[in-house]
Amino acid sequence: MNSIPVPTKTALPLLFEPDDTLEMLADMLSRALAGQSGGHWREELWPMLAELGLFAAVMPERYGGYGGARTAALVCRLLAGSGVVSPYAVSSAAIAPSLAELDQPAGRVTALLEALVEGRQVATIALHEVDALPVLRDFQTVLSGAGEGQWRLDGAKRMIAFAQEADWLVLPARNEAGHLVIIMLDRASFSPLLQPCTLIDSMPAADASFSGLVIDEDAIVAVGEQAESLLRGIVDRLTAAQCAEAVGAMAYMINATAEYLGVRRQFGQPLSAHQALRHRYVDMTIQQAKAETMAALAATAVDQESPEQRDRALARARYVIVRAAWFVSQESIQMHGAIGMANETPVSGYFKRLLALSLWLGDEDDALEGLIA
Amino acid sequence: MMDVLGYPESGLFSAREMKFRNQVRDFVAENLPGEIAARLKCGHHANRGEIEQWTRILHERGWSAYCWPKEFGGPGFTSVERYIFEEECAIAGAPELVPFGLKMVAPVLMKYGDQRQRDHFLPRIARLDDFWCQGYSEPGSGSDLASLKTRAVLKGDHYVVDGQKIWTTSAHDADWIFCLVRTSNETKRQNGISFLLVDLSTPGIEIRPIITLDGKHEINEVWFEGVEVPVENRVGEEGMGWTYAKYLLEHERLNFGGMGFCKRELTRLREMAATSLRHGRPLLEHQSFRQRLTALEAELAAIDLTNLRFLREVEAGRENPLQAPVLKIISSEIQQAISELQVRALGSKAMPFNPQGIASNAGHYFAAENYCNMRKTTIYAGSNEIQRNIAAKGIFG
Structure with missing residues (x-):
């Protein structure tokens, strides 16, 4: 019989155990966000996050990090709960710690890591092609040889979050041998190719077409297995971060709904006195409770060594959270009534944020198929 | 076909x-x-x-x-x-x-209007010379409509109207609005309400847009300040507006169906599913999606045929108090369900919001925009909570 492996890392408390450091961090960030009005990522937010040390906090210990994905989840949750749509999830929670795992990082990776940890730069990733879901293999964007140390890139990427704001673009593609390659483009080389659009939740994004874009050797940061594990790292961390963002947005909607039910009077009493609405409100909080649990599990899972365990935890988290997001967002608007339909009512912004996050996270059916496979 | x-x-x-x-x-x-x-x-x-x-x-x-x-x-x-x-x-x-003219104010005029009102307004509604909108909801009076506060005071041969209506669909496109206004304060709130027809070009009316979830301008606030409405534009008797409004609401609910719209959207959904790829394969080849689509079609068939059954029953004189609320609830919910599955079918492709310059079918289906817009169906025309109250009252008294 196999013996149960004994955990060796003791730096972090167990999942759901109170953690003083994380709580302190949450306190500081909540206070800093208290005056924020939400909406777009704004230039002034970034220095504030840097000052709080939130770019370093999500990194491995050698970069001064603490708690990895759990810290990232906390920050993402609070940002999304304040209505902030920011590249923190993709740039700091997903890309930075994943690049830090590379064995022998190329020069531009080392330089970028420094800039990311200090909050000086922003990176994003091109995960969408023609498919309705993020693409993880069989990329149609192709990298082929173009003579002496030079390469050419052909293909198209869609909906690159914060592409216009990013300094670096991480771009997965396939080489002629059919292996995954991860390319890192600097702003000068990708920004002329962008066709900007705005997404459901006001997030700025862009499509990009590459037709024979010439690329130097040093833009290729990982090939084959190393590229696979880098991509996995980024995608899994991004999933965990988006789960946390969804939980933050749900928390906002649920609080706002409770407040509204208490204030709005119809038929001579507050809405919160109507039993039907009380029960439906409690159903929202039940969904939220499960989502909260699974977002925490997702953040812990990112650091698991076994890919099966990681995949299972993340797929279960996606399933539970995406379902909760549809339910909570719809019920919240319904209980607000007509005022929930107005664009300037805050819940309506969170409704769209949750819709966008559900789509980034992929369909719940897809999560289930992953679990069955 | x-x-x-x-x-x-x-x-x-x-x-x-x-x-x-x-x-x-x-x-x-x-x-x-x-x-x-x-x-x-x-x-x-x-x-x-x-x-x-x-x-x-x-x-x-x-x-x-x-x-x-x-x-x-x-x-x-x-x-x-x-x-x-x-x-x-x-x-x-x-x-x-335009339902506000054809299906809402017209039936009230036919039943309660005077000959002059019928002769003047009905042909204009039929030709859409007049575009109508409905002035019912107020900021504090939505589901609890009888608490409305917009006042109309009779001065000589006209009423002077002061107050505010809200969530008024198409007011910015409209020429006329029919309004419920308070003409006297009675102990029973439903009394003292009158039904007025108001020309929107009358001085003192201001229409302010409300942008909805989908980023569109469909609804409005309508403000009245010292607006003079000729007394001949009151429908029926003073203080009887609630009776007329109830008649109208019942009329509206039996008209709610919208099954043709659902079928058009179902066809669009099938189109989206045929072109959308998931892991490189068309969505329609995915068992899980086929199951969702098939279930939705079965639901829609059940609702559509229930609608038809209710119509046959009403034609045969077998009306009952459940038909209208049940029809409103199930048809509004299926409209939302279709729009939700459209978004799910497109996945990330539904994410660009209100992109510019798309005139006809150029690959953007406005699925997320419509999903947002469709949230209104369970709120308007008597929210589904109110419908359930009506149905429960019909059952339990």
């Missing part, structure tokens, strides 16, 4: 009704402007110009007031014929005709 939901070919409609259906289908195929159909099938909302154009085309044929009896200038369709007519128009991509 096969029905969108693949119903049995006989047994649902009489030979006369089938003939009627073909007649409508042929007329729409020949006369509905292609640009309008293309835009609507792409997910756009019809604008006033398009609605006018289509109303005038139908008016020429004598069908614009398709839900009216012959004595008031309608074609005198049976309720099943109206259902068929709406369905054929909607499936073909025709704009919905």
Whole structure:
């Protein structure tokens, strides 16, 4: 019989155990966000996050990090709960710690890591092609040889979050041998190719077409297995971060709904006195409770060594959270009534944020198929 | 042509009704402007110009007031014929005709209006010379409509109206608004409400847009400050407005169906599923999605046929208090369910929001925009919570 492996890392408390450091961090960030009005990522937010040390906090210990994905989840949750749509999830929670795992990082990776940890730069990733879901293999964007140390890139990427704001673009593609390659483009080389659009939740994004874009050797940061594990790292961390963002947005909607039910009077009493609405409100909080649990599990899972365990935890988290997001967002608007339909009512912004996050996270059916496979 | 939901070919409609259906289908195929159909099938909302154009085309044929009896200038369709007519128009991509005139104020005028009001307004509604909107909800009075506060004080031969209406659909496109106003304060709040017809060009009226979830301008605030309304624009007796409004709401609810619209959207959903890829394979090849789509089709068939059954029952004089609330609840919920599955089908492709410059079907289906917009269906026309109260009252008293 196999013996149960004994955990060796003791730096972090167990999942759901109170953690003083994380709580302190949450306190500081909540206070800093208290005056924020939400909406777009704004230039002034970034220095504030840097000052709080939130770019370093999500990194491995050698970069001064603490708690990895759990810290990232906390920050993402609070940002999304304040209505902030920011590249923190993709740039700091997903890309930075994943690049830090590379064995022998190329020069531009080392330089970028420094800039990311200090909050000086922003990176994003091109995960969408023609498919309705993020693409993880069989990329149609192709990298082929173009003579002496030079390469050419052909293909198209869609909906690159914060592409216009990013300094670096991480771009997965396939080489002629059919292996995954991860390319890192600097702003000068990708920004002329962008066709900007705005997404459901006001997030700025862009499509990009590459037709024979010439690329130097040093833009290729990982090939084959190393590229696979880098991509996995980024995608899994991004999933965990988006789960946390969804939980933050749900928390906002649920609080706002409770407040509204208490204030709005119809038929001579507050809405919160109507039993039907009380029960439906409690159903929202039940969904939220499960989502909260699974977002925490997702953040812990990112650091698991076994890919099966990681995949299972993340797929279960996606399933539970995406379902909760549809339910909570719809019920919240319904209980607000007509005022929930107005664009300037805050819940309506969170409704769209949750819709966008559900789509980034992929369909719940897809999560289930992953679990069955 | 096969029905969108693949119903049995006989047994649902009489030979006369089938003939009627073909007649409508042929007329729409020949006369509905292609640009309008293309835009609507792409997910756009019809604008006033398009609605006018289509109303005038139908008016020429004598069908614009398709839900009216012959004595008031309608074609005198049976309720099943109206259902068929709406369905054929909607499936073909025709704009919905303005319900506030045709289906709301017109029936009230027919029942409670005086001869002058009928003679003046009904033909103008049928030709869409007047575009109407509905002034019911107020900031503090939505589901609890009887608490409304907009005041109308009689001074000589006119009322002076002060107050505010809100969530007023199409007020910015409209020429006239019918309003519930308080003309006296009674102990029973439902008393003391009157039904006024107000020309929106009267001085003292201000219309302010409300942008909705989908980023569109569809609803408004309508403010009244010292607005003078001639007393002859009051419908029926002073203080009886609540009775007329209730009649109107019941009338509206039996008209709620919108099954043709659902079938048009189902067709769009199938299109999206056929072109959307998940892990490199068309979505329709994914068992999980097929199951969702098939379940939705079964639901829609059940709701559509329930709608038809209720119409047959009402035609046979077997009305009951559950039909209207049940129909409103199930048809609004299925509209939302279809729009939700559209977004799920497109996945990340639904994410660009209100992209500019898409005139017709260019690959953006406005699925997320419509999903946002459809949240209104369970809120408006008596929220589904109110409908459940009405149904429960019908059952338990």
